[in-house]
Amino acid sequence: MTELYPFTPSGPSRRSTLRAAGGGTLLLGLGLAGCRSAVSEASSEPQGASAAPKRGGVLNIAVNSDFTPALLFSQSGQSLQHRLIYNTLTRYDDRLSPKPELARSWTYAKDGRSITLRLRDDVTFHSGRRFTADDVIFAVKNLQNPVRAAQLRATAATVTGFEKRGDHELVLKLTHPVNNLFDLFEFMIIADSETVEDAVTGKKLIGTGPFRLTKWSPGSGLSLTRNDAYWQAGRPYLDGVELRVIPQADALISSLRSGQSQLSFNVPGKSLGVVKSDPHLTISDYDTGGGAVYLGVNTTVAPLNDRTVRQALAWAVDRDRLLAQTLGGYGLASAAPWPKSSPAFTEAHRTHYSHDPAKARELLKSAGHSKLELPLLHLALPGDTAIAESLQYDLKQVGVHVTLQPTDPATGQKKLISQDMPALWTMGHGFAQVQPSTLAVSAYPFNEAKNTSKYRSAAYTKVVREAWTKPESGTAEANAQHEKISSILLDEAFLIDLVVRGQVQVAADGLHGVTLNKFSYLNLDNAYLV
Secondary structure, three states: OEEEOOOOOOOOOOOEEEEOOOOHHHHHHHHHHOOOOOOOOOOOOOOOOOOOOOOOOEEEEEEOOOOOHHHOOOOOOOOOOHHHHOOOOEEEOOOOOEEEOOEEEEEEOOOOOEEEEEEOOOOEOOOOOEOOHHHHHHHHHHHHOHHHOOOOHHHHHOEEEEEEOOOOEEEEEEOOOOOOHHHHHHHOOOOOHHHHHHHOOOOOOOOOOOEEEEEEEOOOEEEEEEOOOOOOOOOOOOOEEEEEEOOOHHHHHHHHHHOOOOEEOOOOHHHHHHHHOOOOEEEEEOOOOOEEEEEEEOOOOOOOOOHHHHHHHHHHOOHHHHHHHHOOOOOEEOOOOOOOOOOOOOHHHHOOOOOOHHHHHHHHHHOOOOOEEEEEEEEOOHHHHHHHHHHHHHHHOOOEEEEEEEEOHHHHHHHHHHOOOOOEEEEEEOOOOOOHHHHHHHOOOOOOOOOOOOOOOHHHHHHHHHHHHOOOEOEHHHHHHHHHHHHHHHHHOOEEEEEEEOOEEEEEOOEEOOEEOOOOOEEOOOOEEO
16 A cells, blocks of 8 residues: 655644633633644644744743653653654654655555655755665664663564665565554654764754754753754744743743743643633643553552552542642543544543542452552652642542652653652553554553553453554454453553543744644644744
């Protein structure tokens, strides 16, 4: 099957956007119902474009944690800047249909064992070096390196052969078919092979993207300037981007309201009401399901090695209250990880666990427990602290007393990767918004081979591997595999999903054309300020 696409710059065609002044009831209603997607890359028109895009200006983005170079090739809450500096091979639209980026077109072999990529021949790195097939080969091999801690390493590892057909055509040969290869292509940033070791220490970040790194000030943020040699003619419109670290919620909101910052994705849910009252700010919800709030469980810590105890925790949490009071009403209360856009989503899975403290206490009693004392790790950020406090309250009602353990985001991510978590933790996960098999093959909390909960099951591994190597979602066979994965996740409860949510964007009303890809990489190719 050959898929051939003409290139058009990405830009949203649908957006759930609320003007900050008024609309309070609408805000909560949209959030509880699950907002429509804020991003569709099928259109080339910038969002909110009421006039011709304006060239110039520097966009100031408020972020709540600093760039961590060591995590450059993994997806985390610190991946926002990836698409500003780097490109990817392809990008999904809302329907998980891949569209061209550095790959112009592709041909998938009928047996699913190889794919031929035809690459753009007009692309250069920030250093001036031409982009070729060798850079794709390097990118795949780079993710195969376990040192990079890339979540999609297992998918990258299925590529075991490379056949170059000139500088801009490449055949990737696979050990076996996988249905999430385009997840890899959207996840995998194309970095400069000559400076990659400097990249992972923050000395140089050289890609083919719309902006070049001019300075990284640890603790303060990144300064980027326009790439005048960008392969998209006339893009970007902005002269530069400043990502400024503002960890305190009050200071971040003040920065937005004063106009010192024009964009942020890190306003805590409890603070959205303050933002909503400002007529110069706009709130937008990216309901891609690119993120979810969860309660992690270390299954090697007694009594959490007992599935009954884990299920009790799942019944104890009031997901609707967490969503409404702590997350500002944005998201979808759900016991399963899947957003509504996922082919794996079902209403039965979403509501599998409701808030039932009596049932939670009954299960704990049947397991021989009336009171438990456990630690709960969380990120030391305002929004994450509020989530941890909400969980602490709910669990206390059923006799589970947790001691909060705040930690900085970089340390938290490293603990997640190294499986060094205490009995309980709460963080966010992604990877449920793409091919369903990717979640269980790649995401650290769910990985069938090595997950943070240290949960092991031959049955889980078998189901996940079968789902990964079968045809893409949409077939009866694929749907049956999704059902099996969901059933294991819900029954075993080694990870307890709470709320599925996308990114919540707060922006100045003069900013237009902002999009995110499926992995929440920020795309400012078409962004402009008026």
